[in-house]
Amino acid sequence: MQFLPLAATLLRPDKLLAWNLYDETGELLLRRGFMLSDPNQIASLIKRGVFVEAEDYKAWQQLNLTAAPPPAPPPPPVKALNTFTLRDAIAGKLLLLLRNAGQEPDFTAHTQELAHAIKVLVDGTPDVALAGIQIHEHSKYAVAHSVDVAILVEFLSRKLDWTDDQRCSTVCAALTMNLGMAEAQSIMALQRMAITEIQRKLITEHPQAGHALLQAAGVEDALWLQIALDHHEAPDGSGYPGAKTALNPETLLLRTADIYSALLIARPTRKALDSASAIKAVFVQEKQHQNEFGGLLLKELGLYPPGALVKLKNGDTAVVSRRACGSTPLMVHSFINSHGIPMLEPMWRETSRAEFALVGGLTHEDVKVPVDIEKIWAAQVRN
Numbered sequence: 001m002q003f004l005p006l007a008a009t010l011l012r013p014d015k016l017l018a019w020n021l022y023d024e025t026g027e028l029l030l031r032r033g034f035m036l037s038d039p040n041q042i043a044s045l046i047k048r049g050v051f052v053e054a055e056d057y058k059a060w061q062q063l064n065l066t067a068a069p070p071p072a073p074p075p076p077p078v079k080a081l082n083t084f085t086l087r088d089a090i091a092g093k094l095l096l097l098l099r100n101a102g103q104e105p106d107f108t109a110h111t112q113e114l115a116h117a118i119k120v121l122v123d124g125t126p127d128v129a130l131a132g133i134q135i136h137e138h139s140k141y142a143v144a145h146s147v148d149v150a151i152l153v154e155f156l157s158r159k160l161d162w163t164d165d166q167r168c169s170t171v172c173a174a175l176t177m178n179l180g181m182a183e184a185q186s187i188m189a190l191q192r193m194a195i196t197e198i199q200r201k202l203i204t205e206h207p208q209a210g211h212a213l214l215q216a217a218g219v220e221d222a223l224w225l226q227i228a229l230d231h232h233e234a235p236d237g238s239g240y241p242g243a244k245t246a247l248n249p250e251t252l253l254l255r256t257a258d259i260y261s262a263l264l265i266a267r268p269t270r271k272a273l274d275s276a277s278a279i280k281a282v283f284v285q286e287k288q289h290q291n292e293f294g295g296l297l298l299k300e301l302g303l304y305p306p307g308a309l310v311k312l313k314n315g316d317t318a319v320v321s322r323r324a325c326g327s328t329p330l331m332v333h334s335f336i337n338s339h340g341i342p343m344l345e346p347m348w349r350e351t352s353r354a355e356f357a358l359v360g361g362l363t364h365e366d367v368k369v370p371v372d373i374e375k376i377w378a379a380q381v382r383n
Helices: 039-048 054-066 080-099 107-124 126-135 141-157 164-176 179-190 197-216 222-230 249-263 275-288 293-301 373-377
Strands: 003-005 028-030 051-053 309-312 317-322 331-336 342-350 358-362
Touching (some): 003 054, 051 054, 141 164, 222 249
Antiparallel strands (some): 003 051, 309 317
16 A cells, blocks of 8 residues: 655645545554544644555545535534533433422522523533524423523523623523423423313413412522513413513513424424424514514524424435524535435535525424434534
8 A cells, every 4th residue: 555645734624534644654543534623633643744545645636636625514513512411411400409499498599500501501502502492302391491491591682782690580580480380391291182271270370389489499589580470471461470561671582482492392282383483483473562582583593593404405304503604504414315214424415505405494293313413513522
């Protein structure tokens, strides 16, 4: 096997290797397709010298003389796997906190710690944090839904001129808004029969029950308590429990996030909506209520946020892995091919190309094949 030294200029950050890399003794260092993202790693390789197989290099050189290579996909977030792990940790701690609210002497402080963890999650990898709302396990619906709403509140409120205290109070309210029916909510989310009259009464009364439990747990934050009490009120007076019409902005933002994330989950009386349909429904409804946050949701998430399932023109089923931003197009990964067969490895698709154009949204009921979170978002962690 003949080897050639590789020019240092061909080792570029965030580009997939076109060849296997060897050291001067012929020992394999890195395989073709690996993405170099660490400048220190590149500098180390340049210093020691790297080699490629002569035939591989000639074939690559000939290809690059006849046609420009397609652009390499942007790298997945390096800390994506940690994001999902952090989300699981938040949900687990929240579950215990809600179950033991009456016996927890530091309930306020512990909830604020979870709100800070939500902030860290959104700070680190916002696209991956948003993806969890679309594709994460929701068997513990009451907790998962509260985390979803808290993530959306944290993400959207950053676009507003709010203080850190306002944001923290609203995120805490999102985490605890369903304290008055936490256990029953998970049961109702999974049951196949329609909601019973007893359950309906529990739903109607849970904001007041939750408000009382928060006070009993030592919460003194007036804004937090008010949002938790009013999170099911509507600007037209059709909400509950007080049929209020004057709602503060924090409550309206939480209301918007709550409605949107709930529409993504199937109920005994209705099917789940795909993300685009859910966002459109929230936008139209809240515009009638003169609630500007439906427009903010649409503007910041788009119709197809990270984690949304979509159908491509070539027949593939894909998942959105990055929001469109400025001149950067929407990024998707196909994980089921046009014949309905799951792919061994998800394939990056450039939606600006005609054959990979996005033609519509899908729900998990439409697809039934789980999205491999690690393969989509955590490839760099494995490497």
